[in-house]
Amino acid sequence: MFAQVFGSTILGLNGMLITVEVDVSNGIPGLDIVGLPDASVRESRERVKAAIKNSGFEFPTRRITVNLAPADIRKDSSGLDLPIAIGILAASGQIPAASCTRTAFVAELSLEGKLRGVSGLLSMAMNSIANRLAEIIVAPDNAREALIAGKFTVYAPATLEQIVSHLREESKLAAVVNNQKVVEEQWHNEDFSEVQGQMTAKRALEIAAAGGHNVLMIGPPGSGKTMLARRITTILPPMIRQEALEVTKIYSAAGLFKSHNIITIRPFRSPHHTVSQAGMIGGGSIPRPGEVTLSHNGVLFLDELPEFPRAVLEVLRQPMEDGEVHISRVNAALAYPAEFMLIAAMNPCPCGYATDTEKQCTCSLNEIRRYIKKISGPLLDRIDLHVHVPRPSYTELIANMPAESSAQIAERVSEARKIQLRRLEKFSIACNAQMGHKHLKATCQLTDEAQMILKQAFTKMNLSARSYDRMVKVARTIADLSQADRIDAVHISEAISFRNHLQPL
Amino acid sequence: MNHLELGEQGEQLAVDFLKKQGYRLLARRFRTKIGEIDIIVKKGGMIVFVEVKTRRSSLFGTPAQAVNRRKQDKIINTAFKYLNYTNNTGVPIRFDILEIMITGESTAVCNHIINAFGR
Numbered sequence: 001m002f003a004q005v006f007g008s009t010i011l012g013l014n015g016m017l018i019t020v021e022v023d024v025s026n027g028i029p030g031l032d033i034v035g036l037p038d039a040s041v042r043e044s045r046e047r048v049k050a051a052i053k054n055s056g057f058e059f060p061t062r063r064i065t066v067n068l069a070p071a072d073i074r075k076d077s078s079g080l081d082l083p084i085a086i087g088i089l090a091a092s093g094q095i096p097a098a099s100c101t102r103t104a105f106v107a108e109l110s111l112e113g114k115l116r117g118v119s120g121l122l123s124m125a126m127n128s129i130a131n132r133l134a135e136i137i138v139a140p141d142n143a144r145e146a147l148i149a150g151k152f153t154v155y156a157p158a159t160l161e162q163i164v165s166h167l168r169e170e171s172k173l174a175a176v177v178n179n180q181k182v183v184e185e186q187w188h189n190e191d192f193s194e195v196q197g198q199m200t201a202k203r204a205l206e207i208a209a210a211g212g213h214n215v216l217m218i219g220p221p222g223s224g225k226t227m228l229a230r231r232i233t234t235i236l237p238p239m240i241r242q243e244a245l246e247v248t249k250i251y252s253a254a255g256l257f258k259s260h261n262i263i264t265i266r267p268f269r270s271p272h273h274t275v276s277q278a279g280m281i282g283g284g285s286i287p288r289p290g291e292v293t294l295s296h297n298g299v300l301f302l303d304e305l306p307e308f309p310r311a312v313l314e315v316l317r318q319p320m321e322d323g324e325v326h327i328s329r330v331n332a333a334l335a336y337p338a339e340f341m342l343i344a345a346m347n348p349c350p351c352g353y354a355t356d357t358e359k360q361c362t363c364s365l366n367e368i369r370r371y372i373k374k375i376s377g378p379l380l381d382r383i384d385l386h387v388h389v390p391r392p393s394y395t396e397l398i399a400n401m402p403a404e405s406s407a408q409i410a411e412r413v414s415e416a417r418k419i420q421l422r423r424l425e426k427f428s429i430a431c432n433a434q435m436g437h438k439h440l441k442a443t444c445q446l447t448d449e450a451q452m453i454l455k456q457a458f459t460k461m462n463l464s465a466r467s468y469d470r471m472v473k474v475a476r477t478i479a480d481l482s483q484a485d486r487i488d489a490v491h492i493s494e495a496i497s498f499r500n501h502l503q504p505l
Numbered sequence: 506m507n508h509l510e511l512g513e514q515g516e517q518l519a520v521d522f523l524k525k526q527g528y529r530l531l532a533r534r535f536r537t538k539i540g541e542i543d544i545i546v547k548k549g550g551m552i553v554f555v556e557v558k559t560r561r562s563s564l565f566g567t568p569a570q571a572v573n574r575r576k577q578d579k580i581i582n583t584a585f586k587y588l589n590y591t592n593n594t595g596v597p598i599r600f601d602i603l604e605i606m607i608t609g610e611s612t613a614v615c616n617h618i619i620n621a622f623g624r
Contacts, residue, residue: 026597028581029623061551061599061620 001025003090003097006104006133007068007083008124009075012287012334013253015120015127017104018080019069022087027063033084035068038076038286047078047109048085055113055160060092074331076286078108079118082137085109085160086167099167104128107139113160117141119255122248125149135175137163143176144260145252148245188234193405194227197396201228204387204498205343206409209235210416211477212433213470214320214342214382216305219389220359221352225345228389229301232343233268234406236299237414243297243430246337250296254289267298273307281315282336287327292319292338305346306374313379316342320382323434339434342383346375355388384433384470385498416480432477440469444476449489457496471495515559515605515613516543522603522615528553537586540579544603545587551597554584556621559605568604569618577622 007018031045052059066084068075083105090097106124108116117139125146128136135153138146143156154176157163166173192202201217201224208215209232217225239247244262251257251267271279271291282290292300302308319325319338326335348354349368354361363371380386420431427439435443446454458468475487475495484491520530528546535542544555556576558568572580580600588594600623604616 026595028584029599029620061623062597 001091001093003087005083005087005090005100006128006131007080008104008106008128009077009080010120010123010253011073011332012336013123013249013289015124016073017127017131017133018075018083020080020083020087021067021069022084022091023065023067024060024062024088024091025065029061029063031064031066031088033066033068035066035071036074037068037080038074040078041068041075041080044078044081044084044109047081047111048088050111051081051109051113051160052085052088054111055164057089057094057160057164058092060088062092064088064091074286077118077120078116079106079121079124081109082107082115082160082163086163089164095164095167099169102134104133104136105163106136107142109160114158115139115156115160119257120253121145122148122252122257125152125154126249128152144178145257147176147178148248148262188406190231190234191406192231192234192409193403195224195231196399196403197392198224198228198389201225201387201389202404202409204385205229205232206235206413207474207477207481207498208232208341208343208385209237209409210413210432210481211420211473212341212431213384213474213477214433215344215385215387216380216383217343217345217387217389218348218355219345220356220391221347223389223391225389226303229270229299229303229343229345230268231406232299232301232341233266235410235413236266237410237417239264239266239297240430247297250289250293250337254294256294267295268301269295269299270301270303273302273304273309275308275312277309277312277315280312281319281325281338282327282334283329285329286331287329287334287336289336290325292316292325292340293336295340296337297339298341300340300342302342302344305344306371310374310376314376317378317382341433344383345389356391359391380500381464381467382470384474386500387498412481415483416477419480419483420477432473432480435473435476437469440472440476444472444487445485446472446475446487446492447489450475450487450492453489453492453496457492457499461496461499467499471499474498511559511561511607512557515607516557518559518605518613518615519544519555519557519603522617523555526617532587535583535587537583539586540583542580542583542587551599552588552593553599553601554580554587555601555603556580557603557605559607561607563606568606569602569616569621572602572621581624 001024003022005020007020008015009018049059086105089095108118121142122145125136126149129150129152136146137155140156140158146154155173156176157173165171204215219225244264248263269291280290281292323339324335325338349363350371351362353359423443475492478491478494479487523546528548531547532545542554543557546553556572558571560568599620602618602621606614
């Protein structure tokens with residue numbers, strides 16, 4: 001007796017439809033799973049056996065063969081428990097085989113027969129829709145995630161027993177409906193108005209937020225670098241639906257999706273400097289997303305930049321340039337999106353006071369040089385905005401003058417983004433930082449005066465072709481912030497002023 | 506009473522027990538070069554191979570625990586021989602363990618483990 005049921009697994013960020021074929025025949029009683037199952041799938045034997053028995057159904061004392069097609073891709077998701085169990089019940093005639101041809105089943109089973117949620121469900125659900133399945137049966141924990149995927153019928157029963165009586169048409173399940181309003185409002189408990197002074201740094205962060213540029217903040221300890229960086233999410237423009245969906249997919253695949261609705265706040269990741277290469281860009285025998293992917297469409301904040309192992313920083317180069325990472329391992333070669341904004345903070349020297357106007361630096365020139373050398377030139381080249389964050393003076397610190405609030409800055413940022421979006425829509429990119437050289441040529445007109453200044457800077461500062469491009473991109477964002485059509489001398493000068501501050505040391 | 510007599514007594518109890526449950530006896534002590542099957546019975550179209558384990562106490566573990574992987578393989582292979590021998594290759598089969606605990610002079614407890622093992 002044979003039955004076929006649809007399940008789903010995840011490869012990278014994309015769901016993959018798995019056809020679970022079950023054959024029940026005479027022979028030595030036993031359950032065999034073929035089709036490259038990974039450990040978690042092979043273990044489902046025991047879970048399925050116990051769940052079927054404990055839900056009051058009969059586990060056939062026959063030879064049972066389960067095939068997971070396509071057979072050449074390694075499957076590693078406990079979500080295949082449910083389709084295997086349903087397949088066995090259908091093949092042994094306990095439920096009508098015709099009842100489950102249009103349904104995807106994705107859930108882990110407990111020994112008791114209860115359904116448990118799995119990670120990556122959003123991608124699986126979206127893939128099931130793409131494969132023209134009409135409904136999906138998931139665990140109650142996953143119900144909201146399945147609803148995000150789009151228009152299709154979602155059932156979220158608590159037990160295997162309920163599914164069986166649904167398929168036998170004894171008692172129909174009620175489809176889950178989205179009755180919770182989408183909360184668009186972003187709520188932060190931090191605000192830029194809490195940071196006194198630091199006008200240049202704030203300006204740099206505003207430009208960065210507006211154009212999606214990378215920032216390096218250099219300053220003595222305790223000057224507010226970390227405080228500033230943490231507040232950047234409060235001024236970033238809200239994500240459009242497509243971006244939000246991408247981010248939600250990533251967090252779902254990584255098993256970090258905890259909220260009830262689509263993620264609307266841009267991610268802010270701040271890995272500790274002991275992070276490994278694999279932790280940074282992703283890895284594993286089936287590669288899992290790393291920090292760069294988790295900060296996709298958001299901010300990757302690296303505090304104490306020179307403390308990171310050099311190898312870890314160097315792997316950032318390719319994703320910073322391409323906006324995605326390609327990871328090849330024995331079992332799979334995957335591409336993960338990594339369109340992030342890098343914000344880095346560091347001290348100018350080991351003691352931290354090399355740039356301070358009052359406190360004496362106690363480092364030797366060699367020590368400073370060695371410290372700065374930890375960050376390679378190519379990496380610095382990719383950071384568009386360098387900014388000094390000096391220690392605030394006493395008068396600045398106790399000043400009661402209200403600083404600009406995040407909301408005010410965010411408004412300017414979002415205006416600038418709108419201008420960019422209008423201009424770059426035809427290239428299907430969202431912000432200035434994502435522009436390539438050809439987009440630059442098409443969209444960035446400089447005034448003659450600006451051209452002159454740029455020419456001077458290029459020869460004087462020995463700029464690379466890449467830093468030229470990056471400088472023009474920053475100038476474009478500055479122009480967008482002042483709602484100017486062409487890039488003027490002021491804009492380009494400001495962009496140049498944010499250029500590499502580490503070299504003169 | 507030595508261990509052989511104990512086993513014989515246990516098997517007799519097992520046959521009586523199975524018959525009472527509606528099983529039809531097909532063979533007892535089916536032996537081949539590979540191994541031996543204590544009892545072979547049939548019920549509802551399914552052939553059941555039963556391994557009987559008799560104990561006087563569970564001091565050395567439950568009787569069923571004595572049927573380890575090696576013993577299971579022996580029984581399975583012998584079962585194949587039996588099926589071939591009797592031209593029964595297309596029939597559903599099952600492997601059971603019957604624990605017999607002799608508790609007193611004339612009392613015994615039976616524990617029938619249905620579908621105890623397979624592959």
